[in-house]
Amino acid sequence: MTHELRFERLIDAEREVVFDSFTDPDGQTAFYGQDQTGWIVRSECDLRVGGVWTVEFGPSQAELYRHRHVFEVIDRPRRLLLTTTETRLDGSSFDTELEIVFQEQDDKTLMTMVTRGFPTAELRDEHRVGLPNAFDLLDQFVRARPQMSQAKSDDL
Amino acid sequence: MQHHNATLDRTFFALSDPTRRGILERLSGGSATIGELAARFGLTLNGVKKHVGVLEEVDLVTTTKVGRSRECQLGSAELADVTAWIESYRRTLEGRLERFGAYVEARTGGDG
Numbered sequence: 001m002t003h004e005l006r007f008e009r010l011i012d013a014e015r016e017v018v019f020d021s022f023t024d025p026d027g028q029t030a031f032y033g034q035d036q037t038g039w040i041v042r043s044e045c046d047l048r049v050g051g052v053w054t055v056e057f058g059p060s061q062a063e064l065y066r067h068r069h070v071f072e073v074i075d076r077p078r079r080l081l082l083t084t085t086e087t088r089l090d091g092s093s094f095d096t097e098l099e100i101v102f103q104e105q106d107d108k109t110l111m112t113m114v115t116r117g118f119p120t121a122e123l124r125d126e127h128r129v130g131l132p133n134a135f136d137l138l139d140q141f142v143r144a145r146p147q148m149s150q151a152k153s154d155d156l
Numbered sequence: 157m158q159h160h161n162a163t164l165d166r167t168f169f170a171l172s173d174p175t176r177r178g179i180l181e182r183l184s185g186g187s188a189t190i191g192e193l194a195a196r197f198g199l200t201l202n203g204v205k206k207h208v209g210v211l212e213e214v215d216l217v218t219t220t221k222v223g224r225s226r227e228c229q230l231g232s233a234e235l236a237d238v239t240a241w242i243e244s245y246r247r248t249l250e251g252r253l254e255r256f257g258a259y260v261e262a263r264t265g266g267d268g
Binding site: 005007009010011012013014017018021022026027030031032033034094111113115 | 165242245246249250251252253254255256257258259260261263264
């Protein structure tokens with residue numbers, strides 16, 4: 001039940017610097033950037049609990065993805081918790097929770113990013129009382145799959 | 157870029173319910189009739205049919221009529237799409253963290 005999408009990166013900089021970079025416009029643009037020519041990133045951030053950080057990013061004006069983050073926890077320089085609504089090109093959306101933890105490691109900073117995914121806002125809210133997230137569920141199911149019996153295609 | 161589609165949404169929805177996950181877990185050990193699932197999960201036949209219907213819509217389960225009962229089995233859901241989506245999502249996030257780390261190090265003169 002605890003499987004999530006988890007990533008770590010040891011960054012050669014002090015923890016305060018890493019935290020502040022993540023919450024400043026240039027750092028946020030770097031986070032959403034790509035090397036691709038013409039890649040667009042537009043970021044607007046209201047850094048306070050309950051504040052909204054919106055980002056539009058994509059390869060062209062005609063193909064822009066949109067993330068709307070809400071800051072749930074801002075614990076400088078240790079931790080950030082955001083809930084995110086990701087809007088796709090077809091207008092549908094997908095909700096995730098993003099937790100970022102900044103830990104001192106010698107003179108460097110271990111930045112850990114954990115994402116939990118939810119198919120709907122309702123499930124995201126229920127998650128707070130322990131519902132496993134969508135990535136867990138898919139992961140568990142995909143792992144169980146090799147043991148599956150062959151499906152039959154008889155009429156129902 | 158991340159790949160999304162309606163099937164994926166429905167698959168997430170199908171997996172979001174604990175009873176439906178229980179049914180999948182039970183079926184990963186072998187097929188079962190609607191009646192057997194009802195007894196196991198303390199549900200009415202109609203209750204189980206409803207859950208199985210949701211799982212069937214996204215091919216997580218298939219059902220076959222066997223005599224007077226309906227037998228349920230794990231289905232052939234298009235998990236290639238689902239796993240590709242998770243993998244693409246994972247790579248996207250990993251890339252963001254890496255780019256951000258490189259940006260901070262470039263700015264502060266870190267060695268990386």
